[in-house]
Amino acid sequence: MADARDGMWLDDAAGRLVRPYTVSDGRTRPSAHFDLLTLVMATGTLPQKYLGPEHDQVLGLCGGPMSVAEVAAHVRLPAVVTKVLLSDLVACGALTTRAPRPVEAASPTDRDLLEAVLHGLRKRL
Template identity: 85%
Template structure:
């Protein structure tokens, strides 16, 4: 798929030959909720109907966990268009999603953390 397939849809001077919203059939709202940090991964199940080359490219990227933002960067499409493609793949059971895990935050008064930051800054100066 990779570079050979990209060559069909990209032109060095003009850029992408197919307009982004043509890829999503003009849809701008995904059927599933995605954050840019939502992780997507292939289920191993193939879609029952052929969804098109862009869907296949996205599905090929999702062999392992990958964020929505990473997928959008790889396929060179706006995030909203990528989310529509991903939601199509989720709807047909080819992808699964996982919300980003919240990072444990330290309390603002955590003295040890503040001292470690201060120590690190002094070391760099």
């Protein structure tokens, strides 16, 4: 049986009854740039017009900071469709975004790192 919050749009045997790109009106390019690690969070401002049940679901998930990848997993939609929904919500001021901070990468030849990986692998074997 499908979850109550998914309502009539999910069927155990058939899966999702509405095709993913129908949700985004066939759009495949978001109007804002999102990385899968970009954090999104609700601003408390509601959209001026009703955007659709998927937009409501996404907005409900974003009470605290959540990555684009997590949102896509929760709403069970492809990442590109989720990005379109998120860009709609950013455009109307309902969501704010924060790009992931760049992490200083270790040198690929860092001996200490390679030894730590080797030690970890030996422990698992």
